[in-house]
Amino acid sequence: MKQIFHEIRINTKGQGLYSFTNETLSWLNKQKINNGILNINILHTSASLVIQENADPNVLYDLKNFFDKLAPMDNKLYKHTTEGKDDMPAHIKSALTNNQITLSIKGKKLMLGTWQGLYLFEHRLERHTRILSHHLIGN
Amino acid sequence: MKQIFHEIRINTKGQGLYSFTNETLSWLNKQKINNGILNINILHTSASLVIQENADPNVLYDLKNFFDKLAPMDNKLYKHTTEGKDDMPAHIKSALTNNQITLSIKGKKLMLGTWQGLYLFEHRLERHTRILSHHLIGN
């Protein structure tokens, strides 16, 4: 079994969902792995990962909106306020979604459903560079 | 190391939690893997996966009820309404729970706690056939 490591960096420009399906696939397609596991970790706690519908952009808008209402940017609600009004809500949204996703590769294909896309969910207001660790194990 | 792929299909009849622990175990018990990893992915974004208590059915009722209140089926709350009042709440509930679960197998046994069961969480109102990809890697 081979193991291959890779990093994908996404420059975010404020809150929202950023697709990285193409970045992952274009790297994956160059690797000589027929069957295996792809473990993706985000190395941050104020942004997170979700697998979501890749068709209607309104889904992404509604997701962002839902999480904003659920964990409002209101310093009165939190003790941890020194890093800005968006930081504690970001940690909460991160706990509610995923820090990591484990996917399967079968016959050189990443096993995602037709309507599934990989998204980085940025929860901070400012620009950030987010590191997505990719670890492929297979043969 | 061997890799084995399998699909379990669950026919759902509206919202709710559907146990598939038995389906997974009856397949797993036929495989000649002593130790390894089982990666389960649901290939949809309007249904999801949870590990939950397998004892009192009221737990499943309360879970469904909690998520319905948290993400109500009310078109006024969402932009994405073309696929029905239950679709956007389904995407939200999917983001709040899991698209995939990675389990360990030790000495031919799936490592689940005594009270843990595997559930497909259907969030749509109509009938659906849901595909659960199973990927076993071990020896």
Added chain:
Amino acid sequence: MKQIFHEIRINTKGQGLYSFTNETLSWLNKQKINNGILNINILHTSASLVIQENADPNVLYDLKNFFDKLAPMDNKLYKHTTEGKDDMPAHIKSALTNNQITLSIKGKKLMLGTWQGLYLFEHRLERHTRILSHHLIGN
């Protein structure tokens, strides 16, 4: 590829987030694995796992507080009440966070971000001993 199993037990004293990063690392550092995957499962459904900020303890306070408001300990809200007012909220909080986490090891190092720590999230009020299954696969 080698596979190594290990159990970490955490004695909890009521609700809250308990770091186990040190316990995991001190075991991991004794294993002769350069590259691989670490699959951590909690074998319970009323406590869960999160990766969160390891710097400001107020983040942990705010997280606990947020989840308590989201799933209140109020028997009137639930059917499943026989195990105490904290049990059904515990199952809900468990569904909203994680039962398992899959991490990567590269060059003998566990791939976590600078500010990321591993936490057991205890949702019950009484003392419990929680079992965290660790499964390492690599070479």
